[in-house]
Amino acid sequence: MSLFHGGRHSEGLLCTEEGTTYHCTRGSSMPQYKLTYFNLRGRAEISRYLFAYSGKKYEDHRIEAADWPKIKPTIPFGKIPVLEVDGVTIHQSLAIARYLARESGLAGQTPVEQALADAIVDTIDDFMTLFPWAEKNQDVRKQAFDDILTNKAPELLKDLDTFLGDNNWLVGKSVTWADFYWDVCSTTLLSCKPDLADNYPRLLALRDRVQAIPAIAAWIQKRPKTAM
Template sequence: MPNYKLTYFNMRGRAEIIRYIFAYLDIKYEDRRIELTDWPEIKSCIPFHKIPILEVDGVVLHQSLAIARYLAKNTDLAGKTEMEQCQVDAIVDTLDDFMSLFPWAEKNQDRKTQVFQELLTGEAPHLLQDLDTYLGEKEWFIGNSVTWADFYWDICSTTLLLLKPDLLDIHPRLETLRKRVQALPSIANWIQQRPQTRF
């Protein structure tokens, strides 16, 4: 088994999908959490100057979704067929496209609040309707078992619900999917033991 070391801030953020996959596959890793104050000096030593990074036997991988794909690749989490794998990637990319619209690093608080509000009330309902329609009566987004697309939905929606608690009120099926993910024993165990952070 390779030696894994994950580096990210002390928050869920972009590293949480990686942590979910590690938890579900029962893979041991070092969860290195750095403080924001230490980031400037660490930043210059990291390829592309962004985290999370995952060191695999000393080889540095970057980009959270690329890392997640690498870890899920030869497991059912990736989808059981090439067609399912494409569908899993499509849902993940759809969610990530939306989450990337938010100006998370915006320093002007008024501007940040305004854009967040516009996205949550203008764009989010369309995305949620599309996701609800895609899910339909199925238990999971793709195929007949959990994939990392379901994990990513849980992680993204948890963040969005912090910003707008009534977001899923008219989408009970999407809320049920979140609960189904969080009830998986390995994920439930991780959620219980992980450091408590807002995001």
């Protein structure tokens, strides 16, 4: 008789081998997850989508901005989000999301698909980092946002629309984390400029497909309502 922990298709199962028969019970190998971020969608929302889709349990630890100065020194590299996995801390939002995508089967079905999904995520993220999210001067902030949304967003949308074409998903034949990231980021963009993607019905339809996934629809319905 031997013991082994189940792999990807038997997550958290402790299995006993007796001859050619395996008796499996829920063991203690299920990872313990704790995601720490502000009480915003922001850079943690892609990970929350992935947790929702996979059904993995996690602690959605949200902190208030007023508490950040005293918490920051305790955070590796002084930035959030961070994800703790059985006490090991992973930083950088896209590294966290990429890890969760792999764990959930949403990274892409082949190495090429994985590279393409990563490239789309990075392309969208490059655009999102153009915005002065932390700018406190509202006039300066508004001017910058208006300029980016008016003069730079159309190029991104055109390129994404061309890449998507008439396919259901951005990469391959099934949903990946790249589709999730488009939905997460476009939700924020459309809150700033509701008609932003009106000329790109295929991209809007992709949002609809993502939001129609039952686990994602349930998360959107129950998540805290925040501005960003």
